[in-house]
Amino acid sequence: MRVFSGHKSQSTTILFFTLFKLSFIKAFQYRGYILVTLFSALLDVFVRISLWTALFRANPVVQNTTFHDMINYMALTGLLMLVQMSGVDDRLANRILQGSIATDLIRPYSLKLFIFAQTIGDNLAHFLLFVFPVYTGVLVLFGMRFPPTLLHGLVFVATVINGAVISFLYYYIIGMLPFWLESNWYVRFVNYAMFTLFAGAFVPIWFYPDFLIQISYYLPFRYITYEAVTFYLGRTGLPAMPAVLLRQWVWIGILLGLEVALWKAGQKKLTVYGG
Amino acid sequence: MSYINVENVVKEFKVVRREKGLINALKSLFHREYDIVTAVDHISFTIDKGELVGYIGPNGAGKSTTIKMLSGILVPTAGRITVDGVIPHQNRKENARRIGVVFGQRSSLEWDLPMEETFDLFQKIYRIDDRMYKRNVEFYVELFAMQSFLKRPVRQLSLGQKMRAEIAVALLHDPEILYLDEPTIGLDVVAKNHIRQFIKRINSEKKITLMLTTHDMDDIEQICDRIIMIDQGKLLYDGFLQNFKEKYGGEYTITVDFAYAEEGREVDPRLQLVSIEGQRKVYVAHRSVIETTEALRYFIDNFDVSHLNIREADIEDVVRNAYVKG
Numbered sequence: 001m002r003v004f005s006g007h008k009s010q011s012t013t014i015l016f017f018t019l020f021k022l023s024f025i026k027a028f029q030y031r032g033y034i035l036v037t038l039f040s041a042l043l044d045v046f047v048r049i050s051l052w053t054a055l056f057r058a059n060p061v062v063q064n065t066t067f068h069d070m071i072n073y074m075a076l077t078g079l080l081m082l083v084q085m086s087g088v089d090d091r092l093a094n095r096i097l098q099g100s101i102a103t104d105l106i107r108p109y110s111l112k113l114f115i116f117a118q119t120i121g122d123n124l125a126h127f128l129l130f131v132f133p134v135y136t137g138v139l140v141l142f143g144m145r146f147p148p149t150l151l152h153g154l155v156f157v158a159t160v161i162n163g164a165v166i167s168f169l170y171y172y173i174i175g176m177l178p179f180w181l182e183s184n185w186y187v188r189f190v191n192y193a194m195f196t197l198f199a200g201a202f203v204p205i206w207f208y209p210d211f212l213i214q215i216s217y218y219l220p221f222r223y224i225t226y227e228a229v230t231f232y233l234g235r236t237g238l239p240a241m242p243a244v245l246l247r248q249w250v251w252i253g254i255l256l257g258l259e260v261a262l263w264k265a266g267q268k269k270l271t272v273y274g275g
Numbered sequence: 276m277s278y279i280n281v282e283n284v285v286k287e288f289k290v291v292r293r294e295k296g297l298i299n300a301l302k303s304l305f306h307r308e309y310d311i312v313t314a315v316d317h318i319s320f321t322i323d324k325g326e327l328v329g330y331i332g333p334n335g336a337g338k339s340t341t342i343k344m345l346s347g348i349l350v351p352t353a354g355r356i357t358v359d360g361v362i363p364h365q366n367r368k369e370n371a372r373r374i375g376v377v378f379g380q381r382s383s384l385e386w387d388l389p390m391e392e393t394f395d396l397f398q399k400i401y402r403i404d405d406r407m408y409k410r411n412v413e414f415y416v417e418l419f420a421m422q423s424f425l426k427r428p429v430r431q432l433s434l435g436q437k438m439r440a441e442i443a444v445a446l447l448h449d450p451e452i453l454y455l456d457e458p459t460i461g462l463d464v465v466a467k468n469h470i471r472q473f474i475k476r477i478n479s480e481k482k483i484t485l486m487l488t489t490h491d492m493d494d495i496e497q498i499c500d501r502i503i504m505i506d507q508g509k510l511l512y513d514g515f516l517q518n519f520k521e522k523y524g525g526e527y528t529i530t531v532d533f534a535y536a537e538e539g540r541e542v543d544p545r546l547q548l549v550s551i552e553g554q555r556k557v558y559v560a561h562r563s564v565i566e567t568t569e570a571l572r573y574f575i576d577n578f579d580v581s582h583l584n585i586r587e588a589d590i591e592d593v594v595r596n597a598y599v600k601g
Contacts, residue, residue: 015400107400272350
């Protein structure tokens, strides 16, 4: 009997696209949610533009940064939320806390891939519905910059992809912590603080005091989207990029090793010691 | 060799010992003591292909732990399990293709999706080819009468509808074995009956080997031919339902509220008085000695009774009984 058809990689791709499609179906189910989220995204952008307008009125150039730089920084960081894999941690953590991870273990799929596809699907739905219209609106309104050469563009894309991988692995590791911690709310709290501070989510790291900048080099957060954005804005030159890419790969290596080790230990805890 | 073999299986869990009080809580930050809890204690049984077995016992008896070991989620501490020649936890994914598992208290459905889409998702997860997928969806949608709620998101379904959906999804890839862990838990009488009819039909029409855990006596009476009973991790009984009932079942309790204090009046000795609470008296009897209808009639005909209540022995009583009789 030919029950399970197709090549493994091919059917994995099909599963991936199915999950992708389902994220859209879910997102469109809640009309109220769409309206409220769109409204709050607009409000958020409006508040931040107002804030930067006020700050730059007194001083048109602060630390080599103009109002126009800031708007572009904000919009780019916003658009790159597409590759921010937040949501991965909750998906995994909830499975562990509620025990449904048990059923995942007996399904013939890779849980990592499953969660990745779900997250990317959700992100893309979110991106197309809210992020893209709002931030493209901002860029059209205030003027957008483009990479000077094709090479710049390609290096930018490579940096973003590396950042996405770092982000995914980081959140996946955070999501595994409930194997050992009974609750994960404080993890989320610390996590949020670290991201706000060291990923440059709201204020660019270049404004920070020197010791914070130094610390940021030893943490993975700035390698997720910050490096890509500063490069795009021309604050990091092309010659400095090989080092940035190298550092990203080092982080990918470290996180991947950590992830594999923790997953093994967590699985053992679950199946041998019973969670 | 049988289809499912469980030989001398033991499962122990390490549980952190928690002492009362703040000081002990602080101490436990630095030094933890563990208790070993034996959930399954040297259990052996075999199941043949196509059998429908009820795996019963009170809450915390070790039923789910056994199911989890059989499905490969838990690794036994000692002993050996094989399912169709394969050791489940060593070949978790290979084993997964042959089995369907439904945990009554845990959903495998996507909350926001209608069943139509969930079926689609499971087709992709189990890589079911289109012909078989179509055939099975048609079959189970009809069998479980799911047509009316196929397009509604799972979160809007009733508990009974959800359970039907869970079972249908678990069967979509034509598993050879279906493990059902408490499939009727929390359902009302009508929904329970539906589920029981479905389970019987799946076993007889699809020839699927079925193992079902429950602590509901009616589930067992109506579905199973064979039962395996455990308590506190130990095997108490393995055999035909009929023999089991003759041996341990048949006990019932009658609570009688007398209209007047019936002091001094003798009651039929076949009814054993176990407690008195004002004008309320509780009797225990056995069906082999006196049938329930006869006992009821006896009280109504001979006494001035304001209220009568009869309760059949539930699984806890039966287990207790089995323990006493050994």
